[in-house]
Amino acid sequence: xxxxxxxxxxxxxxxxxxxxxxxxxxxxxxxxxxxxxxxxxxxxxxxxxxxxxxxxxxxxxxxxxxxxxxxxxxxxxxxxxxxxxxxxxxxxxxxxxxxxxxxxxxxxxxxxxxxxxxxxxxxxxxxxxxxxxxxxxxxxxxxxxxxxxxxxxxxxxxxxxxxxxxxxxxxxxxxxxxxxxxxxxxxxxxxxxxxxxxxxxxxxxxxxxxxxxxxxxxxxxxxxxxxxxxxxxxxxxxxxxxxxxxxxxxxxxxxxxxxxxxxxxxxxxxxxxxxxxxxxxxxxxxxxxxxxxxxxxxxxxxxxxxxxxxxxxxxxxxxxxxxxxxxxxxxxxxxxxxxxxxxxxxxxxxxxxxxxxxxxxxxxxxxxxxxxxxxxxxxxxxxxxxxxxxxxxxxxxxxxxx
Amino acid sequence: xxxxxxxxxxxxxxxxxxxxxxxxxxxxxxxxxxxxxxxxxxxxxxxxxxxxxxxxxxxxxxxxxxxxxxxxxxxxxxxxxxxxxxxxxxxxxxxxxxxxxxxxxxxxxxxxxxxxxxxxxxxxxxxxxxxxxxxxxxxxxxxxxxxxxxxxxxxxxxxxxxxxxxxxxxxxxxxxxxxxxxxxxxxxxxxxxxxxxxxxxxxxxxxxxxxxxxxxxxxxxxxxxxxxxxxxxxxxxxxxxxxxxxxxxxxxxxxxxxxxxxxxxxxxxxxxxxxxxxxxxxxxxxxxxxxxxxxxxxxxxxxxxxxxxxxxxxxxxxxxxxxxxxxxxxxxxxxxxxxxxxxxxxxxxxxxxxxxx
Ligand SMILES: Cc1cc2nc3c(=O)[nH]c(=O)nc-3n(C[C@H](O)[C@H](O)[C@H](O)COP(=O)(O)OP(=O)(O)OC[C@H]3O[C@@H](n4cnc5c(N)ncnc54)[C@H](O)[C@@H]3O)c2cc1C
Numbered sequence: 001x002x003x004x005x006x007x008x009x010x011x012x013x014x015x016x017x018x019x020x021x022x023x024x025x026x027x028x029x030x031x032x033x034x035x036x037x038x039x040x041x042x043x044x045x046x047x048x049x050x051x052x053x054x055x056x057x058x059x060x061x062x063x064x065x066x067x068x069x070x071x072x073x074x075x076x077x078x079x080x081x082x083x084x085x086x087x088x089x090x091x092x093x094x095x096x097x098x099x100x101x102x103x104x105x106x107x108x109x110x111x112x113x114x115x116x117x118x119x120x121x122x123x124x125x126x127x128x129x130x131x132x133x134x135x136x137x138x139x140x141x142x143x144x145x146x147x148x149x150x151x152x153x154x155x156x157x158x159x160x161x162x163x164x165x166x167x168x169x170x171x172x173x174x175x176x177x178x179x180x181x182x183x184x185x186x187x188x189x190x191x192x193x194x195x196x197x198x199x200x201x202x203x204x205x206x207x208x209x210x211x212x213x214x215x216x217x218x219x220x221x222x223x224x225x226x227x228x229x230x231x232x233x234x235x236x237x238x239x240x241x242x243x244x245x246x247x248x249x250x251x252x253x254x255x256x257x258x259x260x261x262x263x264x265x266x267x268x269x270x271x272x273x274x275x276x277x278x279x280x281x282x283x284x285x286x287x288x289x290x291x292x293x294x295x296x297x298x299x300x301x302x303x304x305x306x307x308x309x310x311x312x313x314x315x316x317x318x319x320x321x322x323x324x325x326x327x328x329x330x331x332x333x334x335x336x337x338x339x340x341x342x343x344x345x346x347x348x349x350x351x352x353x354x355x356x357x358x359x360x361x362x363x364x365x366x367x368x369x370x371x372x373x374x375x376x377x378x379x380x381x382x383x384x385x386x387x388x389x390x391x392x393x394x395x396x397x398x399x400x401x402x
Numbered sequence: 403x404x405x406x407x408x409x410x411x412x413x414x415x416x417x418x419x420x421x422x423x424x425x426x427x428x429x430x431x432x433x434x435x436x437x438x439x440x441x442x443x444x445x446x447x448x449x450x451x452x453x454x455x456x457x458x459x460x461x462x463x464x465x466x467x468x469x470x471x472x473x474x475x476x477x478x479x480x481x482x483x484x485x486x487x488x489x490x491x492x493x494x495x496x497x498x499x500x501x502x503x504x505x506x507x508x509x510x511x512x513x514x515x516x517x518x519x520x521x522x523x524x525x526x527x528x529x530x531x532x533x534x535x536x537x538x539x540x541x542x543x544x545x546x547x548x549x550x551x552x553x554x555x556x557x558x559x560x561x562x563x564x565x566x567x568x569x570x571x572x573x574x575x576x577x578x579x580x581x582x583x584x585x586x587x588x589x590x591x592x593x594x595x596x597x598x599x600x601x602x603x604x605x606x607x608x609x610x611x612x613x614x615x616x617x618x619x620x621x622x623x624x625x626x627x628x629x630x631x632x633x634x635x636x637x638x639x640x641x642x643x644x645x646x647x648x649x650x651x652x653x654x655x656x657x658x659x660x661x662x663x664x665x666x667x668x669x670x671x672x673x674x675x676x677x678x679x680x681x682x683x684x685x686x687x688x689x690x691x692x693x694x695x696x697x698x699x700x701x702x703x704x705x706x707x708x709x710x711x712x713x714x715x716x717x718x719x720x721x722x723x724x725x726x727x728x729x730x731x732x733x734x735x736x737x738x739x740x741x742x743x744x745x746x747x748x749x750x751x752x753x754x755x756x757x758x759x
Contacts, residue, residue, distance in 0.1 A: 344589065
């Protein structure tokens with residue numbers, strides 16, 4: 001155990017600060033570019049210098065550095081301080097890229113990983129269907145191999161960002177004769193293909209961030225399959241794990257918590273700052289107990305992973321832990337913003353770790369609920385923890401519907 | 403002891419229930435929710451016909467002369483239907499005059515409020531959670547008011563606004579009076595739209611008796627009743643959904659986890675029915691318990707309602723999170739019930755103080 005920022009780390013921080021001071025915001029001709037272009041140029045520098053895409057091999061455009069929790073933390077802190085664009089976020093970089101690196105064909109890694117981690121290729125996740133949510137493996141969208149192409153027909157729903165995406169990674173039934181889980185393949189589909197219709201769906205927050213996607217005779221090349229035919233379920237397990245890690249990211253729980261403390265400091269209640277109210281202090285400190293547990297559990301998992309091991313059941317708890325924390329935080333925030341709870345949320349499209357103003361916390365309050373459902377509901381997390389983690393027998397219905 | 407409802411009270415609830423089922427089913431509710439007016443005037447006329455507008459107005463002034471419990475039972479049923487209606491503001495405005503008006507003021511306003519010729523509302527909070535009469539700043543110079551009120555329900559359709567003044571007095575302002583300005587707020591609950599009200603030297607009539615705290619208490623009871631009806635409806639909707647939605651080859655209600663969640667939701671809400679009944683009864687019959695009962699009922703029931711709304715969304719899965727889902731209409735009603743007239747912690751604090759703790 002060593003958590004001190006030893007001299008080596010302080011030197012690393014100084015080096016990083018110098019890098020940021022030199023490169024962000026861009027100077028000279030670079031300052032004339034659009035923000036997107038500036039970010040792309042900067043990100044490439046940051047990858048070359050080893051600050052971004054550290055987990056991605058060099059041959060796929062990453063910087064390939066040994067996992068180091070403290071360095072990752074220093075990078076996050078310093079990038080935030082400099083307001084510099086860090087890792088590309090979103091479904092593609094966080095979920096598809098690790099899956100491709102684990103399970104993809106060589107050409108797929110070369111073609112899809114670099115533009116995705118540079119933020120130039122945007123992905124959406126086509127898993128859920130109207131009849132298949134928790135019971136994902138019952139999905140019905142079909143893909144049939146005709147000559148050199150898959151021909152896809154069906155209907156996906158709750159597809160976040162489908163209207164913005166360049167590509168979809170999609171689960172389709174390709175082996176109708178096989179058993180439920182064995183009949184699914186993991187396909188990559190260009191969202192500009194003819195036959196795709198995307199209809200945005202509005203959430204309770206008022207904005208439309210997820211969509212329905214209809215496929216009629218949509219074609220994608222035969223080799224746009226990750227893993228073999230009928231292995232889609234296994235491949236998707238890997239993506240889902242990454243999704244849960246993304247949603248479960250302890251760092252964002254910690255950031256949101258810090259913002260909650262700031263909110264309590266800036267809110268007046270009964271003529272004094274809310275943070276001086278004993279009930280609020282108790283609640284904040286109680287939430288912090290959960291947040292810190294979550295953060296340190298994350299450190300432990302990262303350390304174990306960097307040594308090639310695993311932290312066991314702890315990794316199955318991340319999503320439920322984080323959505324429970326999200327609920328506690330947003331509930332206290334709603335209490336603190338008081339009258340603002342009578343007004344509509346501010347229209348931010350996603351749950352932000354740094355809500356904009358009081359109405360941003362109203363958005364947060366609603367999104368904390370969406371997050372508890374997306375990527376597998378709280379109940380499904382509990383089933384995973386109980387069955388895969390604790391070794392309890394599966395529920396009969398789930399067993400029999402295989 | 404008799405802790406139950408009379409036949410008349412049950413009949414009133416049943417009549418209203420069937421009216422809402424017929425005239426404001428979910429399809430119609432959805433249309434009103436997506437439009438801006440925040441109610442259907444025909445619906446309000448129907449409530450007036452049923453005597454709801456004058457329920458607590460004395461018979462001598464054309465009302466039914468009933469009590470807060472009767473009004474709360476109406477609020478419960480309106481909550482069940484997430485019924486978009488100026489009922490809440492109108493009831494409190496009427497009560498303000500019943501409790502605080504001089505004979506002349508009663509004579510002049512109550513018959514018209516009872517007959518629905520005049521629609522009333524209240525203007526209490528001034529922002530920053532200044533719901534308590536002691537926090538009001540609205541200034542009165544001679545008979546003229548100047549100041550701002552934060553969240554006035556259904557002010558767009560109200561003729562008469564009961565305005566809280568610095569010092570805790572109440573005054574009557576006509577919406578058509580010179581110097582009255584309304585500004586729509588982007589309210590989260592579209593079944594009870596809110597307006598910001600600015601008054602600039604507006605002619606007003608001050609009520610004879612300062613009844614602000616009593617009117618506030620009545621409001622707390624009505625919100626608690628609304629929360630009870632609404633939350634009960636959400637449990638019913640979730641149970642229905644759990645009986646029809648299939649995953650893993652069976653209805654989700656067959657999973658013990660889901661069963662237990664629905665059982666917990668029922669256990670949280672159903673016993674709390676007595677809390678608003680008791681608070682409403684105390685308002686008219688147990689003066690020593692009235693204020694505290696109202697505070698506790700509002701804090702407890704609106705919190706339970708908010709949690710029930712979250713649970714109901716979860717029980718519905720992805721669809722529960724959409725604008726298309728009816729669940730979100732009640733979810734937003736919960737946000738109103740919770741925050742309007744002040745969030746639960748403040749009322750709990752008051753309940754503790756009133757108990758002498
Ligand atoms: C904001 C948001 C974004 C999303 N983004 C995407 C996306 O990009 N791509 C994508 O493919 N999907 C996405 N989803 C869909 C999400 O994965 C599903 O909504 C989720 O898996 C639940 O499925 P469902 O909605 O069909 O609910 P259902 O499966 O019908 O669940 C309804 C209720 O039954 C319970 N339940 C079901 N089975 C069991 C069981 N065996 N035991 C106990 N309880 C059970 C659930 O917990 C839930 O409470 C998103 C959802 C949301 C809310």
